[in-house]
Amino acid sequence: MIGVDWGTTSFRAWRLGRDGAVLGARVAARGILNVQDGDFANALRELCGDWLAEGEERVLLCGMIGSRQGWAEAPYLPCPAGAAELAEALVEVPFAGAHIRLVPGLSAHDRQNVPEVMRGEETQIAGLDSADGLVCLPGSHSKWARVEAGRVVGFETYFSGETFAALRSATILGRMMPDAPTDLDAFDRGLARAGDQGHLLHHLFGVRSRGLAGALAPAASASYLSGLLIGHEVGAAMATGAHVTIVANAQLTALYTRAVVARGGVATQAPPEATARGLARIGARTWP
Secondary structure, three states: EEEEEEEOOOOOEEEEOOOOOOEEEEEEEEHHHHHHHHHHHHHHHHHHHHHHHHHOOEEEEHHHHHOOOOOOOOOEEOOOHHHHHHHOEEEEEOOOOEEEEEOEEEEEEEEOOOOEEEEOHHHHHHHHOOOOOOEEEEEOOOEEEEEEEEEEEEEEEOOOHHHHHHHHHHHHHHHHHHOOOOOOHHHHHHHHEEEEOHHHHHHHHHHHHHHHHHOOOOOHHHHHHHHHHHHHHHHHHOOOOOOOEEEHHHHHHHHHHHHHOOOOOEEEEOOHHHHHHHHHHHHHHOOO
């Protein structure tokens, strides 16, 4: 089987054995926004044509490729849902020479009954070994999912990553932030500040005022801001002492682990290639 995580800006594909083993992998900067005229069929042939020519006839796609801007819309599946429910709700798209199906995203409501949606993260969660617990998927729109018996029962989204990028690039705070390596001491100071009383918007101005007062070096200000935002996110998303599985790259995993531990929790890193594992598990239920 070919498994594909096709996002807004990137394309990741794996050739998977029947036992779920990764037999081959590739990455390309061919996200759905970079496919001319929405010709996803030809883009897939360009990127995975050799695997198709060698006999792969089953292709499972997840991510934004199943959104309204993608190949076809795979409607959100209401929670609770896991690999079994996802496999039953796949959307088939026509493609000469192979069977192609799209994994739907998930929908839920937060504690105030505001709608929540995810697309792509559900497949990563399906690739985890733990069947229960709290799962954090950091990113532009960080997801915190509650998993029971291998099914997502609910989740909340935090706009942390995109907020960091916007504050750094389009506000007065960014003028004080030169490119610099991550300063873990400054990050920890931001985490500590997030635990103080007061609103995030007030804490944010402190990034500027500390810099003006000489209490925060310019090279450390971006790390302090990151700690502040992640600290507020983690403080709102998890109870003190919770166990959290983090699904992210090494850099984000390290930062979120520090934040979880600072909150009195325990953090576990997800296994590598959780998305490929999730695609394999959903595919095994679709094509036994």
